[in-house]
Amino acid sequence: MFTSRTVLAPEVVLRGAALHFGRHSxxxxDLLAGELAVSRATLYRAVGSRDKLLGEVFGMISRRLFASARARVGPITGPADVLALTRAYIGLLDAAHQLRTFMAADPQIASRVLFTTAGETQRTSVTEQAQVFREAGLKGEDLERRAFLYVRIVESVIFAELLGAGPLKLTDAEPALRALLD
Known part of the structure; x- marks a missing residue:
């Protein structure tokens, strides 16, 4: 094990955390510190908090799934492509077993990390969505705000059970999403 003065590279911690999450959901x-061969104190100094690290892991998973969805959809040339990308992304996210398992086991932690600034996943999602809007040719000074609303509506569908709404389908939200794309 490294000494208490060990400095962990962020990419090493994130890669290790993502692998750990993939194995254990x-x-x-404590286990992650052992897997990285560092003390728990060193790990916390490197990441700040479990919520922050979970947010980074969720962000990594989200970015990979989003990239896969983009590859399936192809170029984003208009509002129809934005919705197609959203459908593809939700389909991939629904198949992310480890994330679903975690949400069922730790719904309060999942909610805190996913829906508040504790995990910073939302800010990343909004930034990515605004970029998709730009690619689709959407214009306006309110693009970031529309991206925020779009992401929140999509999150409401994806994480309906965490929000106490029971299962929802994207088709339930599509009229609101289309309104943000006009």
Whole structure:
């Protein structure tokens, strides 16, 4: 094990955390510290908090799924492509077993990380969505705000059970999403 003065590279911690999450569908900081061959204190100094690290892991998963969805959809040339990308992304996210398992086991932590600034996943999602809007040719000074609303509506569908709404389908939200794309 490294000494207490060990400095962990962020990419090493994130890669290790993502692998750990993939194997366990959770993030046990004691186990992760052992897997990284560092003390728990060193791990916390490197990441700040479990929520922050979970947010980074969720962000990594989201970015990979989003990239896969973009590859399936192809160029984003208009509002119809934005919706197609959203459908593809939700389909891939629904198949992300580890994330679904974590949400069922730790709904309060998942909600805190996904829906608040604790995990910073939302800010990344809004930034990516605004970029998709630009690619689709959407214009306006309110593009970031529309991206925020779009992401929140999509999150409401994806994470309906965490929000106490029971299962929802994207088709339920599509009229609101289309209104943001006009």
């Amino acid at each position: 959770t993030l046990d900081m």
